[in-house]
Amino acid sequence: MLEFISLGFKSDRFKTLMSSLGIIIGVLAIVVMLSVGEGLYTGVSDQFSTLDLDVIHVIPGSARFGGPGGDPGSRNAAEPAKFTDKDTKVLENVVGxxxxxxxxxxxxxxxxxxxxxxxxxxxxxxxxxxxxxxxxxxxxxxxxxxxxxxxxxxxxxxxxxxxxxxxxxxxxxxxxxxxxxxxxxxxxxxxxxxxxxxxxxxxxxxxxxxxxxxxxxxxxxxxxxxxxxxxxxYNPNQLDSIIDRIMNDLRRHHRDEAYDATTARDMLSTLMSTLSMIKYALAGIGAISLLVGGIGIANVMMLTVKERIREIGTLLALGATVEDIRRQYLLEAGVLGVVSSIIGIILGVAVSYLIGSIAGLPSAITPQSIILGVLFGVLTTTIAGFYPANKAAKLDPIEALRAE
Structure with a gap:
């Protein structure tokens, strides 16, 4: 079986290289996209970790980041509130x-x-x-x-x-x-x-x-x-209740005006949620690259079946079963996927570190991104090889031996 696989790879090195290149680029794209997204997520999170989480910012107008406080009518008023010393006294009297x-x-x-x-x-x-x-x-x-x-x-x-x-x-x-x-x-x-x-x-x-x-x-x-x-x-754990009190106490002086109370935690929560979506969207782009590579492998293996008809016919005539031929083609695709994925991961890690150093982002090569890259690479090549394997296994030995 190993000889058959080796012969398949050597029969046309250029086609093997081209199909392998598609998987390498796809896996590289997944690793880089996930790593860059994770680095962006970690970098922004670290930057915001220096913010004072015990501080509430009360501002005119509306600046909702997902935090509590205030009713929609107040936040959507046309006129932003005009804050004066009177509001300073109101806020100083809020409990907490x-x-x-x-x-x-x-x-x-x-x-x-x-x-x-x-x-x-x-x-x-x-x-x-x-x-x-x-x-x-x-x-x-x-x-x-x-x-x-x-x-x-x-x-x-x-x-x-x-x-x-x-x-x-x-x-x-x-x-x-x-x-x-x-x-x-x-x-x-x-x-x-x-x-x-x-x-x-x-x-x-x-x-x-x-x-x-x-x-x-x-x-x-x-x-x-x-x-x-x-x-x-005084107590950062009471931020939500204090925001409610602030919004309610200010309403007496700004009933028809817009004002809001936000915290760094509110903004950080929404920003992190957005960055998570960006991170997985980048991974999706990498997966599309890998899908294109899988289609390339399927095409190459279909051509390989046509070019190796006599070889397959000989194996069938010598007693190889349909399952043997199917297994050999799937194994050939799987080996190609594993080798290509490993190369793609090595290149992906190098490119991720390079991008991180240029962009000033922390390097974030996670085990999950590596595992996902290998998994996608192997699965894509195996799935891509399934139809050519079935086609090879179903060849009639006599017709295959007659083929030129």
């Missing part, structure tokens, strides 16, 4: 709330030594921002009495301008051509932040912080409103 930090953000142009750049500016209550206070690398954090003082990110200090911006330097901010001068009093540490403070995934290095009083004057609008409340709770 530890701290309420209101923030207002806008885009500005920064001018320093005749060089301009742009960044995100956030107005804060200095006494409510202990986390930011702990991130100051040089100088100091803002105080409640600061008016034209500013704390800047490390990137603004070190990289944005030709010269280093240090505590004591003067910078000018422009908002809609409205200028306002500030004195730098502090520079933050160099690190990344994924949060709602200045946009998801923004770097702390490009952030600017001033007091709400200074922000109010810079904006120059008739009324000053907060963009978001960062609400810290």
């Amino acid at each position: 709330v530890k701290n309420v930090a209101p923030r207002t953000s806008t885009g500005v142009v920064i001018s320093f030594r005749n060089t301009n750049s742009s960044s995100s500016l956030t107005g804060v209550d200095p006494d409510k921002e202990d986390d930011l206070k702990d991130k100051v690398a040089s100088g100091r954090w803002l105080t409640g009495s600061d008016y034209k003082s500013i704390v800047i990110g490390n990137g603004i200090s070190q990289e944005t301008f030709r010269m280093k911006v240090a505590p004591g330097n003067k910078i000018r901010l422009y908002y809609k051509d409205r200028p306002m001068d500030f004195t730098v009093v502090g520079v933050l540490k160099e690190e990344k932040e994924a949060g709602f403070g200045g946009g998801m995934g923004d770097s702390v290095g490009n952030a600017l912080y001033i007091t709400h009083k200074a922000m109010d004057e810079l904006l120059g609008e008739e009324s000053y409103y907060y963009d978001v409340f960062q609400v810290t709770v």
Whole structure:
């Protein structure tokens, strides 16, 4: 039997190589697609693991990520809520709330030594921002009495301008051509932040912080409103119930306005669900590649049956049974599938590591992706060889021996 299989592979090396190549590419595609999808899933999960899970973000409008809280009527109102100090007091009185930090953000142009750049500016209550206070690398954090003082990110200090911006330097901010001068009093540490403070995934290095009083004057609008409340709770296990209380208490002041309360956990849950779908969709694309390879193998084996009719007839004349011939062809297809799958997995692992290093994703070669690749490869080749095997087994020995 092994000689028969070996003879089948050697009879036309080019056809064997081409059919094997289809399976190799298919298995490689499955391993790479699953690995890249898993790497993306793991990388995003690790990135979001740094988020504070004990913080609720209360925002105007609606930003549902799957979390509880609020009724559809409130979330679908036409007008976003306008948050003021009155809402700060409401949130501070919610049972379970530890701290309420209101923030207002806008885009500005920064001018320093005749060089301009742009960044995100956030107005804060200095006494409510202990986390930011702990991130100051040089100088100091803002105080409640600061008016034209500013704390800047490390990137603004070190990289944005030709010269280093240090505590004591003067910078000018422009908002809609409205200028306002500030004195730098502090520079933050160099690190990344994924949060709602200045946009998801923004770097702390490009952030600017001033007091709400200074922000109010810079904006120059008739009324000053907060963009978001960062609400810290005592017990993260009570987030859902606290969100319900927040939504209910705010409803008294914003009955016909839209507002929402979300957490990093809400967003992470929905994002992970989406990434899971992407991961399996990528695997499906790889499976299609493998199916194409299987069709190629079926075609090659059908041609092999035609080319080896006399050989099959000789085996039948010498006493080989129908099952022997069928088994030999299936075994030939199975061996081709195993060898091709192993090669495909080796190449798939190498390509996955290469993509991971280029894209900056963690390598995620899982045993499941390898097993799935082998399983699909062997099954595809075996199924592809089933019809040619039956056709070979059913040949009439006498007619086969007459064939040229």
